[in-house]
Amino acid sequence: MSEATYPVTPQVAVDKIFPLTQPGPAPHTFELALVLGGTVSAGCYTAGVLDFLIEALDAWAAAIAQDDKDNPGAPTVPRHKVLIRVVTGTSGGGVNAVLLSRALSYVYPPASVQTAPELRAKNPFYQIWVNAIDIDGLLATDDLDGATTITSLLSGKPLAAAAASGISFDSGQAAARQYVANPLPVILTYTNVAGIPYKQMFSGQTGRAEYFVNHADFVRFAIDIQGALPTPQYALAPDSFEVGNQTQDMLAWSGMSSYALGTAAFPVGLPAVQIARPAGHYAYRYILPNSGQGVYSPQWLVPEWSLFVQPDSDAGSKYAFVSLDGGCTDNAPIGLAHDVLAGIAPARETSGSKVNRAIVLIDPFTDVPNFAALPKADLVSILFPTINCLIQNNRFNSADLAAFTDGSDFSRFLITPSRKNAKGDALTGGDAIASSGLAAFLGFFSWQYREHDYMLGRRNCQAFLKSWFTLEPDNVVFNMLKPPAVETPPNSGKFEVPIIPLYGSALAEQPSPEIPGKFDPDSLEDQIEARADKLLRVAADVDSAGWLARQAYKVVIGIASSKAADKVVKVVQAATRDSKLLNPK
Template structure:
């Protein structure tokens, strides 16, 4: 059976992880439906009588998840997804009556369990506990601890998950890993030194029990008691470390084998030149070997680069402890990690007529650029203006990857796709895009924590956007008459039932017929099934007066602890405490004013 391999990339999202979770929920539901029908299981529940349903027919090819990567909130969704890959969870749809828990950790963790009330609680500052962040991060530990036990379940191994599944977690390594570039010249004995901070941890689920996991990946073996093992516990800690938003949420301590950095391979441009054999995603040479199509020009190669220090320099058997902050600081869209793992070091065919694999990025915040009229040269050019923007500028530059942007934007590249938030007008006859698309984008992307209604809306929007993407965008050309036919979907053309899944597709500025890589069966194809809740303009669970009191209570705990942490002289310390007492009301009012203004800009008007 032909296989189209998929790498899932889950970008940073702060509070909009609910959107990413909704996308994954629908994706798993669609893939489960196909495998159930293929296995001959009774899926009569997929028939609801909607006018735009499809037949329950499995295509003669399979979509397979072959790699995953995540950062920040995307890493937390990646962790939950990894934990449930061998068990069945109920999808949360408009037909579901949400309660305290739904049995779906994607929804429970991101919609029901995370809330501003928990983040503003003060139990993290009891006794002599040090101040680690503005918000309380302890609720996140409880959420991850509740999600990991799903890895203990192996009652429903998914056939569409690769036997050896690499999973990457991006973290911001505050300690850093030193490298040295040897240079010729006087005084160059130590070389030119550089430090790595854009770090990651590599894991792998191996259905064979971990015997074939590469040495640079940490094995994750699902099964009874798995979540309590060192590998899964480190996996959970890496997930929390990736989401440790600087200052806002607590940094995390990780401890790994320093030898991991000696086994890590880097892509080095111009390391290999000339003509080399091209390989497919599984690492096998393409045939026929005498055809020009089987050769390609290599612009580089993978190489291991040893760090400046050896593992023995750290003692303790080479264990390397380091403090982490949000992985999105340096790598908010970890696409390349996933692509390399999926391709096994090769390059995926990009032409839609030959594509056999693709990375699929889920990014809730693709449009954070300031509008042109927001530029104020006087404010930006001042001392305070430069100091205030420098941190954000450094983060934005570290995330700028023009080569990835160019490939994703090219309609004739079928090896990279993206699912981005899109909210349409509720009238099906009026397909206008509505702005903003997601409700969690306010308050510098922390807005989703303020209301369950915001998170529920974005979760359902993720499901709806995934449905539309799978139906209209994640397709391959299937037009035999036009001569545009991908061999993966070609076998389905011999089955007349494929006709209901055909759609128009633009290829080389022409319109040709195409078939979906993941066809939607029964009600999953219906617009009624993913009907959206109304825009949560007036959420019932958000009272700004009550929120103001909770902000004040948190600040009353944080401010004295922060002053003590600064270790100021006694007189200065007393003065700082007095200044906070005098300015407390103004500070709280300013915080609440910023929240009101930001929510209002998104059409959100809480009490």
């Protein structure tokens, strides 16, 4: 009998496929990696940021085109370039990464406060995050019709419908955005419930080994951006799914949609997603030992194939698993973005006069953690804190987060919510948005909450581009014509130059959105009770019971679902009451 075969480990050195250092950008070009952190319903904030960012880049490109006509040979608009080199995302950030990768190929209207509602609905970010995903759909019960098992407390159908809408977005007008790498690498992280097994052999007794399982998984895509110039100088990773923009490519987009749903599958609240991918992709994982004095020797990380792949498999054989929210294991995939942008070695240029590429982390949750109150030890009270502690711990370990708060490091930038409440208190992070309560599920309960956070994202992005996304005036990126310098921080006497100058519609001030009023959770009590009733019926397998048992179940379940609804309403009321934005003390 022949020996069993498995996917083959690459026969070339790691750095031949994943360079230790990526080649530098073209002259007068600033390369950008977007990292979209975990969000749940706060994805509406990230969506607003992305909407304004694309509007600003489009307006700058339009200003250059008009300047060429009006001032041939004597330009008045800065001509350095910005290139979005890679996008990574997790949880709601992963959903936004997929939306962005689709939307970049098409023209659509920005969704500002001044935009008419019917035009806002044509903006994919606004339509998906503000209009489409709402508590009414999440509390619907049609997903439980005929069900024999419970997959989640909330219905996953609205998210599936939103994902299908996002990947099929087509405004009918192709764009030609030259500020995007083509193909564009998009990387989503997710939590692989089964995981990938590895074995470490030890010296001594023969056969002694330690087994490890990695649940922090990720998937790469290479997106064909319609109308963008090819960037062949950047080689694709061999484990990338290539996704085009023609009709025949919808199957590939559908596969990408499954990963978007998988990375957003918040445990217990939303359904886990079953996914299958080529097992051979896992042959392209590596580790980067430091040999000392900054010398790195990358090595292939070879899975223990026999534990999760059938014998005689090849690189195309499928490995099936269940995916949960990527934020549980990597809530801010900075390292994956760095590897594409700068190379797998950790070294990078940070000087404001020399840096020509940077990571921008968009993260709605950077607020100070609350240690004032200990959670109760009962099952219900400890559930969300347990999930949250996993997310917070992995956020701590995500990557070099300290660099984002280092004012002297020009290779890392952060966009996070910022505004004042009705009392004039300055709020940041989750405190500044309406959707942060209930483990970031609160935004699903109110259209006004999502609208507020979306518009705040646009406002914060404008302020970021105008005053914070800057380099020193003598930076190598700028050619002879550079944007006017700005004082940053204000009143510091220090002047720097914006990387993305604002023109056209991006110049119009984005107003601070009105603070939304608190909605009435009592209005949802009937829907919550109906959902709880259906969940309990499925759990108790009522439909298969005899007539007498069904009558007894009906009474018991009716009482239990009523109490559950009352409890949920009180929890939602507490979340709005505890909000520093909605209810300033």
